[in-house]
Amino acid sequence: MHSTGWGRKARHESVARTGIRAQLSRGAHLTWNSLRVLALNPRLMILPFFALVFTGFTWLIVVLSFLALGLPPSSPSSGFLYQEMFIAYLATYFLSCYFMAAIIGASFVRLQGGHPTVMDGVDAANASFFQILVWSVCAATVGLLFRLTAIRSEAGGRIVSRILGSGWAIATLFVLPTMVVEGIGPLKAFRRSRALLKDRWGAHQKGVLGTGLVFLLLFSFGLAPFLYGIMGGSETLGWAVGGILYWLVLSALWSVVHGILVVTLYHYATDSEAAFGFNWQALNHPWIR
Numbered sequence: 001m002h003s004t005g006w007g008r009k010a011r012h013e014s015v016a017r018t019g020i021r022a023q024l025s026r027g028a029h030l031t032w033n034s035l036r037v038l039a040l041n042p043r044l045m046i047l048p049f050f051a052l053v054f055t056g057f058t059w060l061i062v063v064l065s066f067l068a069l070g071l072p073p074s075s076p077s078s079g080f081l082y083q084e085m086f087i088a089y090l091a092t093y094f095l096s097c098y099f100m101a102a103i104i105g106a107s108f109v110r111l112q113g114g115h116p117t118v119m120d121g122v123d124a125a126n127a128s129f130f131q132i133l134v135w136s137v138c139a140a141t142v143g144l145l146f147r148l149t150a151i152r153s154e155a156g157g158r159i160v161s162r163i164l165g166s167g168w169a170i171a172t173l174f175v176l177p178t179m180v181v182e183g184i185g186p187l188k189a190f191r192r193s194r195a196l197l198k199d200r201w202g203a204h205q206k207g208v209l210g211t212g213l214v215f216l217l218l219f220s221f222g223l224a225p226f227l228y229g230i231m232g233g234s235e236t237l238g239w240a241v242g243g244i245l246y247w248l249v250l251s252a253l254w255s256v257v258h259g260i261l262v263v264t265l266y267h268y269a270t271d272s273e274a275a276f277g278f279n280w281q282a283l284n285h286p287w288i289r
Helices: 020-040 042-069 078-111 118-127 129-152 155-171 175-182 186-201 210-220 223-231 234-271 280-284
Strands: none
Touching: 020 042, 020 078, 020 210, 020 234, 020 280, 042 078, 042 118, 042 234, 078 118, 078 129, 078 175, 078 234, 118 129, 118 175, 129 155, 129 175, 129 186, 155 186, 175 186, 175 234, 186 234, 210 234, 223 234, 234 280
16 A cells, blocks of 8 residues: 655664664554644544444443352352353453554555545444454464463563463464455465565564653642542542553553554555655654663
């Protein structure tokens, strides 16, 4: 796919500046440019809020089951409750993938010079519904195995599990874009994702995307009012509620920003263009270590 008036041909930087200031600068640039794209299509924020609502409803059913049947393992219905929790976990992962695919689909409409609507994103996700369903089940299972390994292993095993988990997150970065844009299945999308990452970034695929660190810092701002609210009694409970609402809004914002950045990086990997006004240096080294 080719952008209309958005792209610049890629240039290549041999060595990235690794200082914390340089990495934060690249992260801020990636975040700011993604927010600029979102400002042109603010209705896309509806998509992650839908995801939050459906996810909240899913886990509300689990909580109600706990209240009615008791907490496992002491509950006589522990087997059913564990199964329900696993199904809720799979449903949560599917909702996350589905609405992220919708954000990605809408972002591609903008990349082509269009004016995406929420339904454009939903239509794109629906077109790959089965592939997203299969992928979400597989990815959720792998993620659960990493978590169980980290919990049950010694310190060395936990470190290995975290390293593998980080590598898995990077290797699967372009799975959803390839399924949505190229219409291929989950396995081919995974192979395609790994190939694109290797061809464009080589051995530099380490760390987290720059937007992740920026939003981690933003998330930390909600910690003080939340702690003040829960430690101050009923009179300050509003501060804790405010902190939770702040985190929910920030989570929704991060979802859209992340989706826009993934589309930009995918376009950069496939078409060698720095779309949406992104700086080619930042796209060459989008990870913070």
